[in-house]
Amino acid sequence: xxxxxxxxxKQTGVSIATVSRIINGLDGYNEETKKKVLAAIDELKYTPNxxxxxxxxxxxxTIGVLLPCVTDSFATRLLQGIEDRARERGYSVxxxxxxxxxxxxLEYLDVLSEKRVDGLIFTSEWIRTAYGERLNGMGIPVVLVxxxxxxxxxxxxxxDDRRAAYQATVxxxxxxxxxxxxxxxxxxxxxxxxPRIEGWRQALLERGLPADSRxxxxxxxxxxxxxxxxxxxxxxxxxxxxxxxxxxEMALGVLSWAYHNKVAVPSSxxxxxYDDAQAAEMAIPPLxxxxxxxxxxxxxxxxLLFSEASMGKECVMPIKIxxxxxxxxx
Amino acid sequence: xxxxxxxxxKQTGVSIATVSRIINGLDGYNEETKKKVLAAIDELKYTPNxxxxxxxxxxxxTIGVLLPCVTDSFATRLLQGIEDRARERGYSVxxxxxxxxxxxxLEYLDVLSEKRVDGLIFTSEWIRTAYGERLNGMGIPVVLVxxxxxxxxxxxxxxDDRRAAYQATVxxxxxxxxxxxxxxxxxxxxxxxxPRIEGWRQALLERGLPADSRxxxxxxxxxxxxxxxxxxxxxxxxxxxxxxxxxxEMALGVLSWAYHNKVAVPSSxxxxxYDDAQAAEMAIPPLxxxxxxxxxxxxxxxxLLFSEASMGKECVMPIKIxxxxxxxxx
DNA sequence: CTGAAAGCGCTTACAG
DNA sequence: CTGAAAGCGCTTACAG
Numbered sequence: 001x002x003x004x005x006x007x008x009x010k011q012t013g014v015s016i017a018t019v020s021r022i023i024n025g026l027d028g029y030n031e032e033t034k035k036k037v038l039a040a041i042d043e044l045k046y047t048p049n050x051x052x053x054x055x056x057x058x059x060x061x062t063i064g065v066l067l068p069c070v071t072d073s074f075a076t077r078l079l080q081g082i083e084d085r086a087r088e089r090g091y092s093v094x095x096x097x098x099x100x101x102x103x104x105x106l107e108y109l110d111v112l113s114e115k116r117v118d119g120l121i122f123t124s125e126w127i128r129t130a131y132g133e134r135l136n137g138m139g140i141p142v143v144l145v146x147x148x149x150x151x152x153x154x155x156x157x158x159x160d161d162r163r164a165a166y167q168a169t170v171x172x173x174x175x176x177x178x179x180x181x182x183x184x185x186x187x188x189x190x191x192x193x194x195p196r197i198e199g200w201r202q203a204l205l206e207r208g209l210p211a212d213s214r215x216x217x218x219x220x221x222x223x224x225x226x227x228x229x230x231x232x233x234x235x236x237x238x239x240x241x242x243x244x245x246x247x248x249e250m251a252l253g254v255l256s257w258a259y260h261n262k263v264a265v266p267s268s269x270x271x272x273x274y275d276d277a278q279a280a281e282m283a284i285p286p287l288x289x290x291x292x293x294x295x296x297x298x299x300x301x302x303x304l305l306f307s308e309a310s311m312g313k314e315c316v317m318p319i320k321i322x323x324x325x326x327x328x329x330x
Numbered sequence: 331x332x333x334x335x336x337x338x339x340k341q342t343g344v345s346i347a348t349v350s351r352i353i354n355g356l357d358g359y360n361e362e363t364k365k366k367v368l369a370a371i372d373e374l375k376y377t378p379n380x381x382x383x384x385x386x387x388x389x390x391x392t393i394g395v396l397l398p399c400v401t402d403s404f405a406t407r408l409l410q411g412i413e414d415r416a417r418e419r420g421y422s423v424x425x426x427x428x429x430x431x432x433x434x435x436l437e438y439l440d441v442l443s444e445k446r447v448d449g450l451i452f453t454s455e456w457i458r459t460a461y462g463e464r465l466n467g468m469g470i471p472v473v474l475v476x477x478x479x480x481x482x483x484x485x486x487x488x489x490d491d492r493r494a495a496y497q498a499t500v501x502x503x504x505x506x507x508x509x510x511x512x513x514x515x516x517x518x519x520x521x522x523x524x525p526r527i528e529g530w531r532q533a534l535l536e537r538g539l540p541a542d543s544r545x546x547x548x549x550x551x552x553x554x555x556x557x558x559x560x561x562x563x564x565x566x567x568x569x570x571x572x573x574x575x576x577x578x579e580m581a582l583g584v585l586s587w588a589y590h591n592k593v594a595v596p597s598s599x600x601x602x603x604y605d606d607a608q609a610a611e612m613a614i615p616p617l618x619x620x621x622x623x624x625x626x627x628x629x630x631x632x633x634l635l636f637s638e639a640s641m642g643k644e645c646v647m648p649i650k651i652x653x654x655x656x657x658x659x660x
Numbered sequence: 661c662t663g664a665a666a667g668c669g670c671t672t673a674c675a676g
Numbered sequence: 677c678t679g680a681a682a683g684c685g686c687t688t689a690c691a692g
Contacts, residue, residue: 052685
């Protein structure tokens, strides 16, 4: 059995209260006692039981993070930011890989609730009523990342998706492109789907350029869907000279489609992505894309979680276009 | 305040012992009581306090996973496997992003120890004495992934790195290549460094082919180092026709170097990677590589952790060569 | 400067 | 079928 506070108290001949004070850096003992206790702790290899501590202090120093997909590069980068900041503050993080599954998400919420985490970060998904209610019921700080909700006004950190897409499209237009396609997410997705499509459309419309629905093909943000969507797009609108993809992974799909169909990028087809994931700079050619400060968003989310009175705080992070080699000036 | 077992007991007019039995599916109550209690639980929105439970049962249903880098695609895929299996079994996972830092690793070990996790998975790093001792002292099951240790015989799941590298090199030789370079990890790294270099060397030597140290350039498994190493390699041994990279990310670096230096892959230079990360199939051209069953390794690691009497269990997973488009037959 | 005692929210013999 | 009580390993008033 692991030694307890009682063991070190006995060993030293003091009370457990005194040991507790010493461990926790409170005062109320002389140096003499402190030394003896510390020695005993060392000798017995005593480590305080965080579970017992948690029970009395009702604080576990643990937070939960819900991600739709742990292997996604956006999610992992975000996680890195969250974990870094959490660790600095002495918190551990439990990961929850929801796979965007409703039931699974609810289960995680239950577990997190039972395990009495001190806070929770919910990412990249639409807040359904079932989630919102559960989240409210937990009675702990909640921070949203890459999502927000009018019905459940939790603090959030995100990027302005519509605006980012708008800027990406304007960038393409300024490079001289006139027929611009989009490889989009699901238009029913109010988070990363429709806003980006709207931004694309608005940029085009404002400049009197065509923004027909035949110029957008829908994917699921992942690579394979990017390939397929591009094929569809180029078949329906062969005059497209540039494509805006709603994620870097899909943009890589565009590149892949182009490679296999002997369409040169950027000389015959320009491509701009979204995220600035690690893969963007590793792409061939290196991918021009919309940079989201993902790591910083993770840091910020943790900050909001740990800061007092964060209710209602909203944090919209800046984006920027990172110019690499996939967009040609016409 | 959250309702406690006492609240539901009071509400129902039974003892907390009975409520506890009902919650835990033990027997010792009639249907009548059960119904009432369940109703009260529902009404009060009572959720059992896992911390209190953990204190008495000395089991937290939580495990810790130490990773050198959370954004690495090997690590995240592994994590996915671990988390999936853990979740099935009712366990949560705390992630620890060590950044390969010794002090940080030790800190995580302390925290995990204090939080009384039920088990721990340690990945991809050499087991230094300090780690081994601490791990032993924790008194909980430990499973190693992609590493192993003679001094600390914990169960492990890994691939035979030397053999995998050997096979990759043989594959290149059988394709007719004679001067084969290697973009390696650090030769001082006894886990993913030296064994792969040895495998490469052995394959070459056995067939009377040159295996000079000028044919190997050292990287850190990441992209940028792959680019640099390739430049060095091609300068020192311009007659190289094929390169074996000790990670897919470095292989992408090779591809990138080739692209920027107008060396066609695979017509002028063949490349084989290691891992079969997601990026391998997204590469241009799609990367031929050594496939590690990473997800399955995660599953297996969790299985070993949860299985009784796993001490001394060793699990060497099979690899295979995945042929894509970066190796040319000479 | 120090200790005895209550209490955090549960589970688990033990007794009925 | 059910309850009173001890105990898990701590922290924190309270008293001295």
